[in-house]
Amino acid sequence: MSLNNFSNIKLLIVEEQPLALSHLRRSLEQLQFKHIYIAEHAIAAIELCASEKFDLIICSFDLTKRQNGYQLYEELKSKNLIKNTTAFIFVSAETSGELVHSVLELQPDDFLVKPFSIKELKTRLTRVLKRKSALKQIFTLIDDGNDSKAVKFINKELDNNDNTYSPIMLKLKGEALLRLKRVDEAKTFYKSALSLQKFAWAKIGLVEALIANKEHVLAQRMLKTMLERSETRLVALDLLGRLEMQLNKFENAQTFLQQASNMAPRNIERQKSLGRVASINHDYESSYNAHKDIAQYAKHSIHDSPEIYLNAARAGIDFALATDQTEQINRITRQTQKYLGDLKKQFPNADNQTQLDVLNARIHYLKDEHQKAILLINQLEDEPTIRSIDAALDKAKACHELGMQHKAQDLFTQIIQHCERHKDISDPTTLHYIHQQKTEKQDITMGPKELNNHAVTQFNRGRIDVALEAFTQAFRVMPKNASIALNLAQCLLDKNHQKENTINTPLLKKCFALLNSLDLETDQKERLGKLKVTCDELGLSVE
Numbered sequence: 001m002s003l004n005n006f007s008n009i010k011l012l013i014v015e016e017q018p019l020a021l022s023h024l025r026r027s028l029e030q031l032q033f034k035h036i037y038i039a040e041h042a043i044a045a046i047e048l049c050a051s052e053k054f055d056l057i058i059c060s061f062d063l064t065k066r067q068n069g070y071q072l073y074e075e076l077k078s079k080n081l082i083k084n085t086t087a088f089i090f091v092s093a094e095t096s097g098e099l100v101h102s103v104l105e106l107q108p109d110d111f112l113v114k115p116f117s118i119k120e121l122k123t124r125l126t127r128v129l130k131r132k133s134a135l136k137q138i139f140t141l142i143d144d145g146n147d148s149k150a151v152k153f154i155n156k157e158l159d160n161n162d163n164t165y166s167p168i169m170l171k172l173k174g175e176a177l178l179r180l181k182r183v184d185e186a187k188t189f190y191k192s193a194l195s196l197q198k199f200a201w202a203k204i205g206l207v208e209a210l211i212a213n214k215e216h217v218l219a220q221r222m223l224k225t226m227l228e229r230s231e232t233r234l235v236a237l238d239l240l241g242r243l244e245m246q247l248n249k250f251e252n253a254q255t256f257l258q259q260a261s262n263m264a265p266r267n268i269e270r271q272k273s274l275g276r277v278a279s280i281n282h283d284y285e286s287s288y289n290a291h292k293d294i295a296q297y298a299k300h301s302i303h304d305s306p307e308i309y310l311n312a313a314r315a316g317i318d319f320a321l322a323t324d325q326t327e328q329i330n331r332i333t334r335q336t337q338k339y340l341g342d343l344k345k346q347f348p349n350a351d352n353q354t355q356l357d358v359l360n361a362r363i364h365y366l367k368d369e370h371q372k373a374i375l376l377i378n379q380l381e382d383e384p385t386i387r388s389i390d391a392a393l394d395k396a397k398a399c400h401e402l403g404m405q406h407k408a409q410d411l412f413t414q415i416i417q418h419c420e421r422h423k424d425i426s427d428p429t430t431l432h433y434i435h436q437q438k439t440e441k442q443d444i445t446m447g448p449k450e451l452n453n454h455a456v457t458q459f460n461r462g463r464i465d466v467a468l469e470a471f472t473q474a475f476r477v478m479p480k481n482a483s484i485a486l487n488l489a490q491c492l493l494d495k496n497h498q499k500e501n502t503i504n505t506p507l508l509k510k511c512f513a514l515l516n517s518l519d520l521e522t523d524q525k526e527r528l529g530k531l532k533v534t535c536d537e538l539g540l541s542v543e
Contacts, residue, residue, distance in 0.1 A: 009129065010035045010052070014045045014059040014072065015091075020114065024058065024091075027118045031125070042067035042075075049081040056129065057082065058112075061092035061099065070266050071301040073106055078302050084139035087128045091116075101234050101264040134165050138172055147176040167199065174205040183212045200232050204239075211243055219243060234263050238270060241277075245429050250277045258286065265293050268303045275315065276429045280436060282479050284319040288332070291315040295339060299346070306350045307390060309343035310359070312336075314394050317362045321401075321448045322478045333363060354380060355391045362398050365447070374402055386418040393434060401447035412438035444473045451477075452484060459487065464495050472507070482518050485511040486527055493534050505540065512542040 011033055015021040021038065028036060037052065039045035042063055049057075061069035069090055076082045090103055093114040103111050109128045112121070132139070138157075141150040154173045157163055170193050177186035190206035193199055203226060210219040220243065226236035237260035244253035257274040265271070275290035291312040298308045316336040320329045340356065357376050364373035377398055386392045396411035412434065419431045446454060455470030471488040478484055489511040496503035515528050535542050 005129075006032045006125070007034045009033060009055045010037075012037045012039060012045065012048060012052075012054045012057045014039045014042070014057065014063065014069070016040050016060065016063055016065060020060070027121055030118060031122055041065040042069075042072040045072055046075065046079075046081065049076055054082070054086055055132070056087045056089070056125070058089050058091060061090045061103065062094065066300045070102055070106065073108065075302045083143040085132060085136055085143060087132045089124070089128065098264065102266045105234065105264055105267060131165060131168065135168065135172075138169065142172070142176065147180050151176050151180075167197075171199070171201045171205075174202065178205065178208055178212070181212070183209050187213060200229075203232065204235055207236075207239055211239070211246075216243060216247060234260055237263070238267075241270070241273065245273065245277060248432065250280045250429075253277045254281055254283065254286065261290070261293070266297045268294055268298050268301070271297075273429070275311075276427075276433060279315075279318070280429070280433050282322070282477060284315070284322040284478075285480065288312075288315040288319040292335075295342070304346065306343055306347045306352050307388070309339045309346070310352065310355055310394075311390055313339045313359050314362075314390065317359070317366060318397075320366050322481055324452070324481065324483050329366065333366065336363065354383075355388070355394070358391070358395045358398050362394070362401065365398070365401050365449075368449075370402065373398070377402060377404070386415060389415060389419065389430065389434075392418075393437070396437070396441075400441045403445075403447075405441075405445055408441055409438065412441070440477055444477060448474070448478055452481075452487075455484075455487065455491075459491060464491060467491050468495055475507075475511070479510075480514065482515060482520055482524055485514045486524060486531070489515070489531050490527075493531065493538070496538065503540070505542075508535075508540070509542050516543075 006028075011028065013021065013024060013028075013036065015024060015038075021040070025036060025038070037048055037054070039048055043066065045057075045059070048054075059069050059072065063069050063072065067075070069092075073088065073090075082088065087110075088108045089110040089112060090108050091112045091114055092099065095113055100111075109132070110124055112124060116124075138150055138153060141147075141153060151173055154169045154176075157169060158166060158173075163169070174186060174190055174193070177189060187206065187209040190202045190209060193202040194206065203222065207219050207222050207226075210216075210222070220240070223236045223240045223243070226232040227240075237256045241253050241257035241260060244250070244256060254274065254277045257270060257277060261267070261270055261274055271290045271294045275287045275294070278284070278287035278290060291314075294303070295308050295312040298304050313336045316332045316339070320332040320336075323329060336359075340359065343350070343352065357380060361373040361376040364370070364376065377395075380395070383392075392411060392415050396408045396415065399405075399408035399411065415434050416431070416438065419434065444451065451470060451474045455467050455474055458470060459467035468488075468491045471484060471491050474481070474484045475488050489508055492503055492508050492511075512532075515524075520528060532542070
């Protein structure tokens with residue numbers, strides 16, 4: 001493409017900084033761009049994209065008025081306001097790993113780091129626009145949902161061995177085959193592409209084909225080698241997390257999803273998956289942190305909804321109930337109230353009163369204000385149908401905590417039946433969590449606070465067997481709680497002292513493994529040291 005070709009390009013600049021906008025506009029005018037539109041914030045960009053079709057969009061990643069560049073690009077793609085035929089380029093002065101990885105996941109056409117010269121701008125724009133022009137027919141077919149025709153057209157174009165864009169066409173073909181669910185064909189295709197060159201996209205595509213074909217062992221083997229390379233590490237972590245979720249290996253899934261989220265925290269769907277698997281693993285702190293990230297990054301985005309703030313509050317209460325640190329409980333309670341305040345500001349007309357009443361009942365329970373909690377729950381009407389799985393689940397938890405076991409179990413059953421009838425709106429991981437909650441709360445009738453208090457009382461009365469059963473149950477639902485682990489370990493050792501060779505060594509090792517991994521308070525460290533001395537005296541290896 002020669003310099004003069006730019007004069008026919010319809011261009012949108014999205015930039016809120018006046019100096020940066022002025023510099024970019026002057027540069028583009030020097031490159032002979034004639035049709036330049038300006039949007040100083042995301043809302044204006046969305047309105048323009050709804051009314052105009054652009055060949056090129058140059059967007060600042062660092063927008064601050066409501067949506068940022070990441071959120072804008074997500075919304076434009078989600079609402080089909082830009083096509084694959086439109087070139088989209090991010091510009092930013094920031095080059096942190098978190099931002100770069102987030103950009104890579106979105107897969108724009110290019111990423112320009114400020115400041116840049118007019119020469120570099122010209123080179124980048126020429127390259128991107130040439131590519132879009134050469135592949136326009138393929139992109140148009142994909143935009144129209146004609147993947148089969150796109151594959152046929154690509155096959156025809158690939159017969160021309162001199163095609164400059166053969167690697168990109170191969171990538172587009174593989175993606176189309178996966179969308180068409182032609183898994184065996186996709187697998188063969190990706191293997192063939194890899195025999196030509198070790199393309200990163202071909203490795204990723206082959207793994208996705210293997211997972212779709214339930215060839216999990218081979219997929220895992222490939223993904224673990226991809227972890228070692230920086231350009232494929234993030235996608236490998238994400239795919240490993242999703243694969244381990246499918247296999248119900250939730251601890252492994254959490255590890256991979258957490259690492260991926262640390263690299264690129266703006267991915268809301270991954271954060272939701274992380275929150276779900278952390279809840280299954282009873283890691284309430286990690287679940288809470290995931291929901292906090294969702295509330296932060298989803299604000300003003302296509303993901304923004306009342307449920308975002310309600311779920312952050314719910315996760316906070318779950319975490320507060322699993323800890324015995326007063327300062328932490330108070331901090332979480334304050335943050336929970338803030339989320340409810342944010343909810344009212346963001347969605348003042350939303351009908352959330354019933355869900356707010358349940359949340360407030362759980363907050364009363366957390367503060368040991370049981371009568372207030374019971375009054376709130378009792379005044380709620382039973383809904384004939386499930387309108388929100390998360391809301392119904394929260395109500396079931398509240399009923400269980402307040403001793404309304406029969407009502408809680410009925411609600412869990414109703415939620416499960418709803419999920420099974422509407423499999424399109426409930427993922428298998430959520431259903432697994434609901435089944436887990438139903439079973440646990442059927443087996444363990446006390447709420448988490450009462451359960452621990454009951455165990456301590458029985459231990460102090462010398463009723464070791466009863467205390468041991470209660471601490472074991474408490475550790476089952478709160479396996480990250482240091483106090484419970486210490487109490488359970490003490491109880492196991494005391495029972496062994498009363499009746500020799502009766503100790504549950506695997507459970508004791510699990511307690512010590514947790515305690516060794518935590519940053520304990522001074523008194524807890526001293527207590528742990530004494531327990532280790534006791535183990536040494538008994539000849540027990542717990543490391």
